[in-house]
Amino acid sequence: MASLAAIFGSGAMTNSIREIEGMEVIFIIGSNTKETHPVIANRMIKAYRKGAKIIVADPRRVPMVRFADVFMSLKPGTDIALLNGIAHVILKEGLHNEEFIGEKTEGFEEWKKSVEEYTPEKVERITGVAKKDIVKAARLYGGSRKAGIFYTMGITQHTCGSDNVRAIANLATLTGNIGRESTGVNPLRGQNNVQGASDAGCMPNVYPGYQLVENPEVQAKFEGAWGVPLSPKAGLKATEMIPAAHEGTLKALYIMGENPVITDPNTHHTVEALKKLDFLVVQDIFLTETAALADVVLPSTCFAEKDGTFANTERKVQRVRKAVEPPGEARSDLSIILEVAQRLGYPMKYTSPEEVLLEFGQVWQNLAGITYQRIEKEGIQWPCTDREHPGTQYLFKGGFPKGKVPFSPVSYTPPAEVVSDEYPFILTTGRNLYQYHSGSMTRRVDAIESHAGEPYVELNPSDGERLGIGDGEEIRVASRRGDIKIKARITQRVSSGTVFIPMHYREAAANVITNDALDKKVKIPEYKVCAVQVSK
Amino acid sequence: MDRNRENKSHIKEKRIHTMGKPVKITINDREVSCEKGNTVLEVCRKKGIYIPTLCYDERLESYGGCRLCLVEIKGMAKPLSSCTTPVEDGMEITTESEKLTGLRRTMLSLILSNHPDDCMCCEKAGDCDLQEMAYRYNVKPGEFTGEKWDLPVREDNPFITYEPNKCILCSRCTRICNEVVMAGTIDLTGRGFHTMPDTAYGAPRSLKNCEFCGQCVSTCPTGALTDRKSRGKGRSFGMKKVKTTCSYCGTGCNFYLNVKDNEVVKVTSDYDAPVNKGNLCIKGRYGYDFIHSPERIRTPLIKKDGVFHEATWDEALEFTAKKFKELIEEHGPEKVGGFSSSRCTNEENYLLSKWVRCAIGSNNVDNCARV
Numbered sequence: 001m002a003s004l005a006a007i008f009g010s011g012a013m014t015n016s017i018r019e020i021e022g023m024e025v026i027f028i029i030g031s032n033t034k035e036t037h038p039v040i041a042n043r044m045i046k047a048y049r050k051g052a053k054i055i056v057a058d059p060r061r062v063p064m065v066r067f068a069d070v071f072m073s074l075k076p077g078t079d080i081a082l083l084n085g086i087a088h089v090i091l092k093e094g095l096h097n098e099e100f101i102g103e104k105t106e107g108f109e110e111w112k113k114s115v116e117e118y119t120p121e122k123v124e125r126i127t128g129v130a131k132k133d134i135v136k137a138a139r140l141y142g143g144s145r146k147a148g149i150f151y152t153m154g155i156t157q158h159t160c161g162s163d164n165v166r167a168i169a170n171l172a173t174l175t176g177n178i179g180r181e182s183t184g185v186n187p188l189r190g191q192n193n194v195q196g197a198s199d200a201g202c203m204p205n206v207y208p209g210y211q212l213v214e215n216p217e218v219q220a221k222f223e224g225a226w227g228v229p230l231s232p233k234a235g236l237k238a239t240e241m242i243p244a245a246h247e248g249t250l251k252a253l254y255i256m257g258e259n260p261v262i263t264d265p266n267t268h269h270t271v272e273a274l275k276k277l278d279f280l281v282v283q284d285i286f287l288t289e290t291a292a293l294a295d296v297v298l299p300s301t302c303f304a305e306k307d308g309t310f311a312n313t314e315r316k317v318q319r320v321r322k323a324v325e326p327p328g329e330a331r332s333d334l335s336i337i338l339e340v341a342q343r344l345g346y347p348m349k350y351t352s353p354e355e356v357l358l359e360f361g362q363v364w365q366n367l368a369g370i371t372y373q374r375i376e377k378e379g380i381q382w383p384c385t386d387r388e389h390p391g392t393q394y395l396f397k398g399g400f401p402k403g404k405v406p407f408s409p410v411s412y413t414p415p416a417e418v419v420s421d422e423y424p425f426i427l428t429t430g431r432n433l434y435q436y437h438s439g440s441m442t443r444r445v446d447a448i449e450s451h452a453g454e455p456y457v458e459l460n461p462s463d464g465e466r467l468g469i470g471d472g473e474e475i476r477v478a479s480r481r482g483d484i485k486i487k488a489r490i491t492q493r494v495s496s497g498t499v500f501i502p503m504h505y506r507e508a509a510a511n512v513i514t515n516d517a518l519d520k521k522v523k524i525p526e527y528k529v530c531a532v533q534v535s536k
Numbered sequence: 537m538d539r540n541r542e543n544k545s546h547i548k549e550k551r552i553h554t555m556g557k558p559v560k561i562t563i564n565d566r567e568v569s570c571e572k573g574n575t576v577l578e579v580c581r582k583k584g585i586y587i588p589t590l591c592y593d594e595r596l597e598s599y600g601g602c603r604l605c606l607v608e609i610k611g612m613a614k615p616l617s618s619c620t621t622p623v624e625d626g627m628e629i630t631t632e633s634e635k636l637t638g639l640r641r642t643m644l645s646l647i648l649s650n651h652p653d654d655c656m657c658c659e660k661a662g663d664c665d666l667q668e669m670a671y672r673y674n675v676k677p678g679e680f681t682g683e684k685w686d687l688p689v690r691e692d693n694p695f696i697t698y699e700p701n702k703c704i705l706c707s708r709c710t711r712i713c714n715e716v717v718m719a720g721t722i723d724l725t726g727r728g729f730h731t732m733p734d735t736a737y738g739a740p741r742s743l744k745n746c747e748f749c750g751q752c753v754s755t756c757p758t759g760a761l762t763d764r765k766s767r768g769k770g771r772s773f774g775m776k777k778v779k780t781t782c783s784y785c786g787t788g789c790n791f792y793l794n795v796k797d798n799e800v801v802k803v804t805s806d807y808d809a810p811v812n813k814g815n816l817c818i819k820g821r822y823g824y825d826f827i828h829s830p831e832r833i834r835t836p837l838i839k840k841d842g843v844f845h846e847a848t849w850d851e852a853l854e855f856t857a858k859k860f861k862e863l864i865e866e867h868g869p870e871k872v873g874g875f876s877s878s879r880c881t882n883e884e885n886y887l888l889s890k891w892v893r894c895a896i897g898s899n900n901v902d903n904c905a906r907v
Contacts, residue, residue, distance in 0.1 A: 328834025
């Protein structure tokens with residue numbers, strides 16, 4: 001998101017979900033849409049039935065491949081080479097949008113030189129994708145002026161994640177496929193309100209509304225609004241706080257509704273770090289693996305027990321409504337925070353959740369026009385700057401906030417960990433259709449557990465045969481950080497040399513073995529590539 | 537599949553040429569302006585004019601199978617199905633007449649001739665389109681007699697119960713499975729009297745052949761397909777329906793939580809939802825059990841000597857505040873931080889962000905966007 005914001009001036013899905021139906025070309029890279037965003041996949045299928053062409057680039061034969069005109073099965077971590085290769089072909093065949101490049105972009109000539117070396121032949125060697133498929137994808141995407149790119153963590157969860165996003169943005173800029181209806185760049189958010197949590201300033205370098213902490217004017221604005229002096233220094237990111245705790249430089253942590261023991265890379269390290277804290281408070285609905293390590297656990301409410309709003313992946317602010325009373329003495333997160341703040345000497349007074357949203361709108365123009373009454377029937381997509389504003393269906397209709405869009409040269413760098421004789425397989429991780437994230441919700445649904453309650457590792461039949469491993473056999477998967485025992489699932493979904501483990505299962509937690517190496521700029525861990533050995 | 541797609545797009549192309557052109561038509565002697573490219577049924581629904589349907593679902597392509605939506609159009613020899621007839625300028629349409637009522641009654645009688653008369657204990661009673669229409673047109677079972685299906689209820693999976701005897705062959709389930717989800721789980725199988733929607737070879741539904749999105753349940757107009765988990769837990773009209781937003785992925789689907797006696801017993805589709813139009817996936821439709829899990833934490837807990845003890849809110853909050861104060865004083869606010877969650881609302885996240893910055897005094901606050 002941060003890289004997308006740096007390029008276009010705003011880091012969110014640029015189109016609306018319903019606009020997918022109008023796209024001519026849908027380019028899905030690093031997203032298993034049919035399993036992780038099934039209802040968005042329904043829209044893509046509708047477009048497909050109207051004649052849209054679909055391009056899929058993924059190390060695994062994900063279900064959307066069934067609908068694809070081109071499927072590029074790339075080696076994990078080689079996205080930049082592939083994207084630069086596609087750009088190379090678009091340029092060579094003159095499919096780029098000269099008018100758009102001339103009027104709305106900068107840095108084209110310099111960037112153009114940077115992709116010259118990415119010939120289809122070279123890219124085929126790096127990525128394992130056949131030359132003809134690269135050319136076909138380039139002709140489809142470059143040949144359309146109504147194309148959308150979709151990506152998720154398959155792009156961002158790499159040490160080069162922010163460069164991957166830049167490479168995607170370059171493609172859209174090269175063809176002018178941005179800033180129009182059914183045309184744009186669309187990161188699909190994996191969690192219900194991750195957009196809202198980011199909007200609300202739950203990030204160490206920005207206040208609510210992506211306003212920079214280190215800008216003195218912004219600091220003064222928020223000091224005025226909140227009535228206390230604020231720290232001028234950007235804070236630590238979640239993926240930095242855990243190592244800080246490990247080193248003893250972070251003493252206390254307050255965790256609201258998170259389960260980093262399962263979701264963060266390198267589980268052993270995370271557990272040790274949390275144990276070293278002087279004080280850990282966890283506010284959650286279940287005694288999660290993380291809550292078990294806490295000094296104090298505060299019971300909170302789930303979405304069915306509270307009023308409020310979520311912002312979805314297309315920036316739509318929608319109502320969440322209380323349907324049932326919470327169990328026992330559990331309280332809403334809102335009232336718990338207010339109580340703790342009061343006792344820490346910073347009383348905050350609100351009579352309803354809506355009052356909080358209205359205050360949020362006062363410090364961030366993009367939400368200024370949203371009230372509960374206006375979103376009673378249907379949510380509104382920000383920017384919505386005043387009470388008359390209808391919301392914004394797609395971004396950059398009237399141009400880009402920063403004026404011109406920069407091309408940014410990016411070059412392929414191998415992942416932090418590459419295969420060796422000792423660790424010859426690439427492990428990639430993700431979700432499956434049935435379970436969700438750390439599983440603390442879905443794994444408590446008996447019906448789902450009875451059908452998809454067992455962890456597994458996907459292994460290509462040829463690798464299975466070579467190692468003498470049969471379907472359903474329990475095997476050991478180990479990396480330099482740890483090992484797990486897990487059942488093998490022999491399937492063509494993964495190519496030879498690659499294995500996949502869904503992240504949901506605590507009894508064989510994939511993150512025991514994943515690498516906690518981070519992207520240099522945005523500090524996302526490299527969940528999608530690490531080197532492992534597979535044995536009986 | 538590809539050829540099919542191109543054929544379809546060719547037809548669509550033709551329609552698109554004139555689509556959106558304003559036309560004037562007359563419905564039941566009332567002049568109505570509408571746009572070309574719409575069907576007669578779509579226009580009537582928009583204008584609030586009732587036309588009965590059983591095989592129609594806005595999410596699906598028009599089918600014209602149930603013949604209940606027949607309307608009379610001036611100049612046409614026979615009634616036409618309104619769901620497949622596009623509006624034309626100057627059309628004069630009648631939606632209710634003695635002739636149409638007679639035709640609809642016959643259609644309903646034929647359906648009832650092979651349908652169990654067990655409304656009194658049917659899961660769908662009160663929310664059943666067939667029951668509603670039989671009532672509206674005063675059609676009683678037994679007008680036509682003949683052989684009836686006598687097939688066992690299928691409960692071969694934990695999500696979806698299938699009572700084939702209640703199927704009226706509208707094919708909405710098979711079409712939503714193949715048009716919208718393209719999962720290919722079910723299709724119409726058999727011929728003639730033995731035609732029915734089923735999986736290939738009648739195999740039990742499992743993850744091998746089904747995504748368990750429950751789209752087929754959401755579109756079934758009768759009690760043939762129902763949510764197994766909520767069977768026997770209450771009638772539709774006895775439930776409080778609360779519209780809300782899903783708490784799983786970032787799509788932001790809306791749906792209704794069906795509540796009875798402070799318990800969420802079912803999730804039903806919100807067909808007007810702007811994002812998902814009533815479509816849901818396995819997690820959204822069936823992943824609600826955690827709400828009432830016995831493992832929910834019910835009281836605050838404080839750990840003493842490695843063991844959790846139940847505490848009052850006052851004790852827990854006081855202890856939390858005291859420890860935070862001490863640690864901030866001793867080490868400075870830079871040594872303290874907070875994680876927020878995307879499970880929480882915008883309001884809660886905003887407050888956590890404000891709380892860490894104002895009450896703790898550092899900017900060590902982050903969310904799970906990176907994982």
